[in-house]
Amino acid sequence: MIKTSRKKWAEPPYSWLEVNRGKCNQCGLCVEMCPMDVLRMGPGKLPYMRYRDDCWYCDVCVSVCPRKAVTLKGLPYLIR
Amino acid sequence: MLHVKKADIVIIGGGAAGTMAAIHAHRANPALKVAILDKSRIETSGGAGRGMDAINTIPLPPYSDPEDFVEMQTKITEGVLDQEVSYAYAERCPELVQELEEITGRAKGDLFPVDERGNYQLRYVQAVNKPMMLYMDGGNLKRSLAKAVRGSGAEVYDRTPVLKIFTEDGRIQGVLGFNIRSGDYFFIQAKAVCLTAGPAGRMGLASSGYLSNTYEFPGNSGDGYALAYEAGAELVNMECYQALTMLKDFQGPACGYVAGTRGAKSTNRAGEGIWTHAYPSGDTRLATWRTFAEGKGPIYLHTHELPEEVIRIIEHIQFGTERTGRYLFHKGRKQDYRQPKCLELAFAEEIGACGGHSSSGVNSNRQGETNIPGLFVAGDVDAGLPFSFLGGALAMGGLIGEEAAQYAAGTGWAGGNPRSRAREGIRGFEAPLKRKLGLPAHLVEFKARTRLQYYLKPPKNPEYHRIAVWWMERIRREDLPEIKAEDYHDLLKAHEIRSILLVGEMMARASLFREESRWGYQHWRVDFPEKKREWDGTWVVVRKGEKGMELGKKKVPPSRWNFPSSMEYSYPNLSFDLGVPFQRAPHYQNPLGDPWTKGRMIKMRGAGKREGG
Numbered sequence: 093m094i095k096t097s098r099k100k101w102a103e104p105p106y107s108w109l110e111v112n113r114g115k116c117n118q119c120g121l122c123v124e125m126c127p128m129d130v131l132r133m134g135p136g137k138l139p140y141m142r143y144r145d146d147c148w149y150c151d152v153c154v155s156v157c158p159r160k161a162v163t164l165k166g167l168p169y170l171i172r
Numbered sequence: 173m174l175h176v177k178k179a180d181i182v183i184i185g186g187g188a189a190g191t192m193a194a195i196h197a198h199r200a201n202p203a204l205k206v207a208i209l210d211k212s213r214i215e216t217s218g219g220a221g222r223g224m225d226a227i228n229t230i231p232l233p234p235y236s237d238p239e240d241f242v243e244m245q246t247k248i249t250e251g252v253l254d255q256e257v258s259y260a261y262a263e264r265c266p267e268l269v270q271e272l273e274e275i276t277g278r279a280k281g282d283l284f285p286v287d288e289r290g291n292y293q294l295r296y297v298q299a300v301n302k303p304m305m306l307y308m309d310g311g312n313l314k315r316s317l318a319k320a321v322r323g324s325g326a327e328v329y330d331r332t333p334v335l336k337i338f339t340e341d342g343r344i345q346g347v348l349g350f351n352i353r354s355g356d357y358f359f360i361q362a363k364a365v366c367l368t369a370g371p372a373g374r375m376g377l378a379s380s381g382y383l384s385n386t387y388e389f390p391g392n393s394g395d396g397y398a399l400a401y402e403a404g405a406e407l408v409n410m411e412c413y414q415a416l417t418m419l420k421d422f423q424g425p426a427c428g429y430v431a432g433t434r435g436a437k438s439t440n441r442a443g444e445g446i447w448t449h450a451y452p453s454g455d456t457r458l459a460t461w462r463t464f465a466e467g468k469g470p471i472y473l474h475t476h477e478l479p480e481e482v483i484r485i486i487e488h489i490q491f492g493t494e495r496t497g498r499y500l501f502h503k504g505r506k507q508d509y510r511q512p513k514c515l516e517l518a519f520a521e522e523i524g525a526c527g528g529h530s531s532s533g534v535n536s537n538r539q540g541e542t543n544i545p546g547l548f549v550a551g552d553v554d555a556g557l558p559f560s561f562l563g564g565a566l567a568m569g570g571l572i573g574e575e576a577a578q579y580a581a582g583t584g585w586a587g588g589n590p591r592s593r594a595r596e597g598i599r600g601f602e603a604p605l606k607r608k609l610g611l612p613a614h615l616v617e618f619k620a621r622t623r624l625q626y627y628l629k630p631p632k633n634p635e636y637h638r639i640a641v642w643w644m645e646r647i648r649r650e651d652l653p654e655i656k657a658e659d660y661h662d663l664l665k666a667h668e669i670r671s672i673l674l675v676g677e678m679m680a681r682a683s684l685f686r687e688e689s690r691w692g693y694q695h696w697r698v699d700f701p702e703k704k705r706e707w708d709g710t711w712v713v714v715r716k717g718e719k720g721m722e723l724g725k726k727k728v729p730p731s732r733w734n735f736p737s738s739m740e741y742s743y744p745n746l747s748f749d750l751g752v753p754f755q756r757a758p759h760y761q762n763p764l765g766d767p768w769t770k771g772r773m774i775k776m777r778g779a780g781k782r783e784g785g
Contacts, residue, residue: 127212127221128390129331129352129661143661145614148384149497150222167497170382171421172504 104134107141108166109153115161122153122162174357174598176590179207179327180580181573182347182362184334185396186210187218187389188562189368189551189569191317195275196573197366198324201581206326207360209349211333211664212391215318218370219389219528219552220562223311223493226429228297228561229304230265235294236302238262243735244300248453249531249558250690251709251737252409254729257556260538264567269306272566276316284308295433299449299739305433311493329358333395333664336597337365337403337547340586344546348597352660359594363583364546364576367534368569369396371414371526371552372675374668376625378423378521383617386522387416387423388552393668394675396553397525400534401674401716405542407534408555408711408726410675410682411695413523413630414530416452417460417471420518422501424494427473427515431486436475438517440468452529452559454692455741460519461630461693462744473515483509520693523628525675527551528565530694531558532679535711537729540572546579548572603653604666610656613665620647620669624676631696631746632683640680644673677721682712685723689743701743708737 109131122139123131131153132142139162141147147168154162166172181197183190186208194208210217231241241262242255269292273283280286285293285307294303322328332349339345346361373388384390401407417426427436428450438446440463447456463469475483487509491499507514527533528551536556540548549556550568557564604610620643627640652670657663688704689696711726 125213125216127216127218128384129212145382146384146390148386148390149495149500151496152216152222154496155222156216164496164500166504167500168382168384170380171385171423171501 104136104138104140105144107144108147108164108168109141110163110165111138111140112161112163113138115159117159119158121156121158125152125156127152174359174591174594176594177207177327177358177360178205178585179360179362180204181206181364181366181576182360183208183366183368184337184347184399185218185367185369185551185553186212186214186318186321186328187368187370187551187565188220188314188317189565190214190218190366191314191321192566192569193366193368193550193573193576194321194326195317195324196570197577198326200574200577204577204580206324207329207362208321208326209329209332209334209347209360211331211352211395213330214321214328215315217389217391218314219392220310221314221389222495224308224313224562225310225489225493226308227306227563228429229559230269230294230306230563231262231302231304232265232269232292232294232306234291236304239733240300240302241304242733244298244302244304245559246731246733246735246737247299247739248451250454250703250739252531252690252711252728253558254537254556255731255733256538256729257536259732260571261557261560261564261567264571265563268563268567268570271570272313275320276313283310297429297433297449298451299453299455305429309493332358333667334369334399335601335667337367337399338588338593338597339403339544340588342545343586344544345586345588345593346590348594350601352664355660357594357598359590361585361590363580363585364548366572366576367396367400367547367549367553368551368565369399369553371524371528372397372532372671373524373526375525375621375672375676376521376523376628377618377621380421381618383614383621385421385423387418387425388524388526392552394525394671395668397533397678398671398674400542400547400549400553401678401714403544403547404716405534405544405547407532407678407714409531409533409558410525410678410714411686411712412531412691413628413679413694414526414532415457415520415523415630415693416529417517417519418521419498420470420516422498423522424498426517427486427490430489430494431473431475434482434486435478436473436486438471438473440471442468444468446471453739454690454694455739457693458696458741458743464519471517471519472513473517474512475509475514476512520629523625523679525679527554527558528561529559531555535713539575540568541575546583548576601667602663604655604657605659605663607656611651611654613655613657613662613669616647616651616655617665617669617672619651620644620672620676623647624672628676628679628683630693631698633698634684637680637684641677644677644680648673678714681721681723682714686712692739692741696743698746701745
């Protein structure tokens, strides 16, 4: 029930999505394709889970990434 | 900012049914302008957004005929069925399979399996002796459908949920959409509207407490039901709940189709079988309930005895086409499909409403028409073709696209000022955004969905259903006006709660209205624990009246085929003999009243006065 903080941060808040900084070219396809509108481009120009708790763990973000930069590390804590 | 647009046909929802409606509407009449709105993005939205591995109910010659499908549907709906709709779907199935191969650009035998004679290879699942399930390698089905829609020239409004359907003089006038990325409003005047906005899948909350822990795509919060209701459409079978057996905590499919049709078995903890077929009919649901009620749970799906090759196939589908999250789920629990008791199943963890997995939704006829001229319906929000899964959404989506094209070509634009109607729809919508402080939307949703799950879960207790109605009304009255939304994304969440509350109320009221039991577990009233003849072939209709929600009875159209209209099961007697309880002797009873506490109350009141004075 705790929502992701939307205040400014230095590092992305806790989530189960990992974006490889070396591979990601900031194309934003994952942000566009996420069916639950979870992702946004962060201040570091990398996608992050702005609306983390709306994630359906469907892995569309992973499957649409042309550079295989996105990884689901795990599942939402409450269903692990 | 408000944009006023025009389209001959507006499609609400870009899932399997909506994309097919757009493709067929264009094909039927390329001169017509088609607009499609989706709260998500049509490439990945809806139940089939990630991928699909089978069409569960599809009769295909030479192994099964349209009549076999009607027979099966008559049985599982227990006679509450318009057989003509079932037949209309079944007739379109051979054409559907070929069309999907064309749209995806896949050769025969690649998208769907074929046997040595070149016929599509079907599997047995349903409680009839004909095969009607077709495997599919459909990981990219939605991407292909979306490409065809965009290629047709349809105007696509992604991230634009529809807030309201407008009618003028009883016919369709247009829709109002809101883009959650830009904050723009779109009023789109239309001659016809195809409503394909999915099931009410985000209803009763699973025991994990995670709001997006849903079997259905969580964007499917019952908006289609709410839009239809507010526009004056009739909904039926809202009392025939969706109550599924699912992989515990993951809320994913129980593998009845993926693994069950490949040799896996489900048993209770003692190793005893539970159901005789895997179709979601009343008998299987009741047998599942009994397993837990008798303390014989959990139910396990056993895959460990299958050959390694079959286990790998199941893993390939479950970890790929379904959701990769499933792999992580098992990995985190150190579970392996080669070990016994790997898959623990749970039952009825999230009560909901769906036309595809059950039979609840907007009533429609064989043309997909509703009681509102110009409003067509297909997919999980449609009750005309119940228990029809992906096949029903695809085929009937196509059908309503064609019907809407024919209707739109022969009708003019409805009157009324679009801007003033749009303002009417927008009024109050942004209020949660303007509040300085308030309740977070997710808290209100949590409260509504936990109450729904607790009070609606069958066996249906009428008193609990009355309390559920009370809760829906209370949350609507007291909590909705207090929600504070942080941004447009959040604003949609606040709006979706309205749909959840409305559908919950429909489910509770329809259940109270139907004073009998039917469809096994799905409508089991403890106070009327048997089927009644007077309810045979009868829908409970829910509609919006002048003074609120109205309920009524309606007979289904006469049947063309006299197939058996029942499943073989009976409701249990819920009376348990617990022996002789302790009886206290009369002279050991406590006296009435409590002078000691009363004395203390007076003292405390006095102390309060002194402090305050």
